Amino acid sequence: MLASRLVAWLALSGALAYSKGEREDRMNFLRTIMWVILAVVVAIFATANWHDVMLDLWGDLRMAIKLPVLLGITFAIGFLPTLFYYRAKVWRLRRQLALADRNAKMAPQTPPPPPVAAPKAKDPESPF
Template sequence: MNFLRTIMWVILAVGVAIFATANWHDVMLDLWGDLRMAIKLPVLLGITFAIGFLPTLFYYRAKIWQLRRQLALADRNAKMAPQTPPPPPVAASTTKETESPF
């Protein structure tokens, strides 16, 4: 499985490299007023991808961290809780049950 994962990452990296070399030209950004900025298109796409991806990644990692802490606390509390003995067995009934036609 590691081999397949490596192959997929290599294919993705080659695809990104081909896209970057085919689109390596300047893009003018109008920031505000008369301020303009020239940036390469693949760099601009990488920055916009990071702006969208990183907050989601941080939220996901924080949520996983919180859930792991809660699970560790629950495990710790379960280990420290006193063990309750099982309930005593129920004695057999001494009264006879009436026979039912059903």
């Protein structure tokens, strides 16, 4: 009941009437809007929190850094190793898949073996 109403609503709203290319264009538009919203939020946060933060490094050495810059550096320290690991794993899996595809294409196509005939029944008179 609910599914049929949902399909009817989607058909009436025109969501099902778009071709695949038009849907991808709409998704690219939504993706762009989300990135713009995220950039605006980050810019507002950065301007609202543009304060100096003092870091005690070692000994009497202190460093003044802006809070949004510090947050960006800590985000990069956490995100970049994970990103590099993910990209290396995807690269390795693609290489393995390409190697397997290449080997499958180069492997000789042997016909299946002929069926094995069933063994004949032995004579009941034979001791063997």
